[in-house]
Amino acid sequence: xxxxxxxxxxxxxxxxxxxxxxxxxxxxxxxxxxxxxxxxxxxxxxxxxxxxxxxxxxxxxxxxxxxxxxxxxxxxxxxxxxxxxxxxxxxxxxxxxxxxxxxxxxxxxxxxxxxxxxxxxxxxxxxxx
Numbered sequence: 202x203x204x205x206x207x208x209x210x211x212x213x214x215x216x217x218x219x220x221x222x223x224x225x226x227x228x229x230x231x232x233x234x235x236x237x238x239x240x241x242x243x244x245x246x247x248x249x250x251x252x253x254x255x256x257x258x259x260x261x262x263x264x265x266x267x268x269x270x271x272x273x274x275x276x277x278x279x280x281x282x283x284x285x286x287x288x289x290x291x292x293x294x295x296x297x298x299x300x301x302x303x304x305x306x307x308x309x310x311x312x313x314x315x316x317x318x319x320x321x322x323x324x325x326x327x328x329x330x
Contacts, residue, residue: 204234204299206308207242207291208324214247214259218325219309226307226320233266236298238291240268269298288312 203226213220213227227233240263247256275297283293292312299306299318306313309324
């Protein structure tokens with residue numbers, strides 16, 4: 202099972218340098234878990250950068266996986282992870298969802314890079330000339 206973090210979804214939708222790394226996890230809909238916080242983050246960013254049609258198309262792709270809502274038990278687990286690991290709220294929700302379902306997190310977010318059960322690829326920074 203795979204949980205794809207918002208950073209990886211956005212990289213995939215933008216066809217960025219790491220898109221091919223995340224494609225196998227994203228395109229394997231039968232093993233894809235999508236936390237609702239990722240739906241929020243990706244829709245908002247695509248809407249800001251492009252338009253509503255593009256954001257809705259992104260949502261259609263994300264919904265090919267199993268969408269998992271944040272319930273009270275996951276919220277408590279996420280808060281605990283956030284406190285212990287000193288990570289942001291959304292990151293802790295993604296991690297709590299993955300751990301609850303024994304899934305691997307796919308990301309290019311630095312907060313995850315040293316954690317177990319994470320497939321991390323460093324974000325490629327645009328060159329400045």
